[in-house]
Amino acid sequence: MSTAVPANTTNMGVRVLSLDGGGIGVLSELLILDRIMYRVQTELRRDTRPSPCEYFELIGGSGTGGLIALMLGRLRMSIADATAAYEKLRPQSKIGFADHFVCAMNALNMNASRGAAIECMMWEAARATSATPGLFKPMEIGLGGTKQRYIGGGVGNNNPAALVLAEAKKLYPLRPVVLLASIGSGHPDVIQIPKAPSTNAVGKVMKSITMDCEKTHEEMATLYRLLPNTYFRLNVQQGMQGLASHDWNESSAISAHTRAYLGTEDVKSKLTEAVKVILSS
Numbered sequence: 001m002s003t004a005v006p007a008n009t010t011n012m013g014v015r016v017l018s019l020d021g022g023g024i025g026v027l028s029e030l031l032i033l034d035r036i037m038y039r040v041q042t043e044l045r046r047d048t049r050p051s052p053c054e055y056f057e058l059i060g061g062s063g064t065g066g067l068i069a070l071m072l073g074r075l076r077m078s079i080a081d082a083t084a085a086y087e088k089l090r091p092q093s094k095i096g097f098a099d100h101f102v103c104a105m106n107a108l109n110m111n112a113s114r115g116a117a118i119e120c121m122m123w124e125a126a127r128a129t130s131a132t133p134g135l136f137k138p139m140e141i142g143l144g145g146t147k148q149r150y151i152g153g154g155v156g157n158n159n160p161a162a163l164v165l166a167e168a169k170k171l172y173p174l175r176p177v178v179l180l181a182s183i184g185s186g187h188p189d190v191i192q193i194p195k196a197p198s199t200n201a202v203g204k205v206m207k208s209i210t211m212d213c214e215k216t217h218e219e220m221a222t223l224y225r226l227l228p229n230t231y232f233r234l235n236v237q238q239g240m241q242g243l244a245s246h247d248w249n250e251s252s253a254i255s256a257h258t259r260a261y262l263g264t265e266d267v268k269s270k271l272t273e274a275v276k277v278i279l280s281s
Contacts, residue, residue, distance in 0.1 A: 013178030013281045016168045017056040017072075018161040020213050021063020022185025025240065026086065027251055028258040029065065029183045032234050034079045035262050036181070039275040051078045055278050056181075058171065060164030062157050065185070159184070159213030161220050179277045180231045182220065184213055186240025186257070232274045236261040 019029050033052060041049050052059060052072045061069035064086075071082040157163060161182040168177055217233050224231035239257030261267055 012175070014057045014168050014172045014175050015055060015179040015278060015281055016164055016177055016181065017052060017059045017069075018159070018164040018180065018182040019059070019061035019065030019068055020160070020182075020184045020235075021061070021065045021158045023064055024251060025185025025254065026064045026068050027083070028185055028236055028240070028254050030068065030079055030083050030086075031255065031258045032183050032236075032262065036271060036274060036278075037079060039271055040278060043275060043279060049078065049080070051076060058164060058168045060160055060167065062160040065160070159216035161216055165220070178230060178281045179274070180220065180224070181274060182217065182231070182233045182235075184217075184233070184235030186236045186254070187214075187238070229273050229277055232270060234267070234270065 017033075019026065022029075034049070037049050037052065037055075040046075040055065044050075053076045059069045059073040061067070068082055068086065071077040071085060072079070077085065159182065161180065165177065165180055213235075217235075220231050221233070236257050239260070240254065262271075
């Protein structure tokens with residue numbers, strides 16, 4: 001299921017933004033994206049912070065990242081407005097314009113859902129991509145006997161970069177993808193089975209495997225290994241492990257770890273190169 005942004009130009013390269021799922025970890029994604037837009041603002045000497053929809057032809061996401069993609073793409077929100085809107089969910093949840101793309105999975109046929117786009121209302125897309133099993137009921141989309149049940153795209157596609165890239169190539173078949181910016185909600189713990197695993201422990205491991213984002217990252221890094229400064233992965237490496245994705249009390253810790261990550265020289269250099277591509281395309 002997807003949401004997208006019509007391009008500002010027809011002959012230039014396509015800039016793609018992919019947002020992982022991860023509960024309130026998307027606050028980290030918004031902080032990282034805000035730093036990118038601040039760099040753009042500084043380079044252009046603008047008085048106000050630009051919105052992502054001004055510089056990305058396609059914005060896609062999965063789970064809570066899908067909600068943010070809808071806000072930034074379809075609704076053309078600024079990062080500040082999207083952050084404020086997402087935080088308003090706190091009482092209810094424990095957990096040019098740009099094209100937008102959100103991921104959800106058909107609950108009755110998980111294999112068929114990859115790449116299968118459906119027509120639906122924006123609120124249905126938002127409800128479906130955030131329908132995390134165990135927290136929210138599946139979202140039914142369709143009419144009468146043709147209704148299908150959908151669950152959050154985080155199950156198997158928590159890092160939607162490959163799907164968003166495929167959508168970009170479908171939308172803009174004659175234009176090269178010059179930038180794929182993939183932003184994560186924090187590097188997870190190492191996935192491992194304990195020496196004496198219980199059924200519950202094995203279940204948690206299997207869930208972690210289906211929600212893992214690193215495999216897709218490695219696939220994208222391999223795909224673009226001969227095209228430097230095209231694929232950028234930004235994801236807080238330290239401090240996010242063990243934080244509960246549904247606990248709003250973790251927001252201060254998420255902010256602190258993200259700001260520390262953004263202050264490292266390696267990340268500063270990566271942001272500099274990414275902004276160069278954004279402004280030159």
